[in-house]
Amino acid sequence: MVIEAVIGSIPVKQSIFRELEKVCSRNCILASNTSTIDLNVIGEKTSSREHIIGAHFSSPAHVMSLLEIVCTDKTSSQVILDLMTVGKTVKKVCVVVGNCTGFAVNRTFFPYTQGAHILANLGVDVFRIDRLISSFGMPIGPFQLQDLAGYGVAMAVGKEFSSAFPDRTFKSPLVELLLKDGRNGKNNGKGYYKYEKGCKPKSDLTVLPIIKESIKLTNLMPGGKPLSLSGQEIVEMIMFPVVNEAC
Missing domain, CATH: 3.40.50.720 (NAD(P)-binding Rossmann-like Domain)
Structure with a gap:
């Protein structure tokens, strides 16, 4: 094989x-x-x-x-x-x-990544999102997961879903902006997090201006102000669409 x-x-x-x-x-x-x-x-x-x-x-x-x-x-x-x-x-x-776009896992979790990026572009802190989703029970949060998978994978997967479900896809510019900044997650040690040999990943605060640029480009924030949400609301906005997709 x-x-x-x-x-x-x-x-x-x-x-x-x-x-x-x-x-x-x-x-x-x-x-x-x-x-x-x-x-x-x-x-x-x-x-x-x-x-x-x-x-x-x-x-x-x-x-x-x-x-x-x-x-x-x-x-x-x-x-x-x-x-x-x-x-x-x-x-x-x-x-x-079976053989369909995203198969079972990525098809089910397609709204998971979408929800995380919508929230990020609404001004919700990406590191808070990851902490909440990890506390909810996922091994890691959606942004650290993108770091581990690599942004090339994220771009390729996003392209497939955009083609298959154009009416359901939110096209966030964030990953492309990260790549332009020379970041590729764990692959080169720079992403939403810093990756150093023998150390746990650490939040990279230098990514915040890039996120702000994405927020500016998408212009989703109501009145130009970050959306204020409770932890439970954030978890529900990311996980409920996953349940709906699976059903």
Whole structure:
């Protein structure tokens, strides 16, 4: 089995799968770690569609136990069973899901990130949001999660959802502004948080002017003033849409 895990570019992934098909045995499982891209599109230029499957390890993979096994209508049953065996061997909780934008996890949590960015652009402190969501029970908050996943992933995922659900997508400029400032989360040690070897992440207050620029561009704040919300209201505004999406 080969698992592809490059950045979310459809042409790049298609090219890799074409090359894999040439060098791998005819029975090799060709898996993609994509979190959102249609597997039929990734594999459309190959002749091994029955061996193509999604193996999305939830981020960060060394912390999260979930493995989404994404099958198309052409994926063979044996390939699904084999990947489940691999998942159990590496002590992952395997969930078999269908092939749609975002699959199960990202589709469900699409409003989670959206809600966090709407609140940030309404003037709610991003570090407060992360603390509240962590206290609610999530391993980390939405902004630290973006730091860990990388902003390239965030941009690619956002593009897929914008295309699939244009009427439901809030296009925050914040991630693009962070990239322009030379930040890429944990990948280069600079994001919403500072990352230093052997130390816990620390809130990076130098990100605040960038957030203010995003707020200015979106112009969402009522009367130009930050929205005042209780902790419970913030948690509900982020988590309730997740419940609705899952239902």
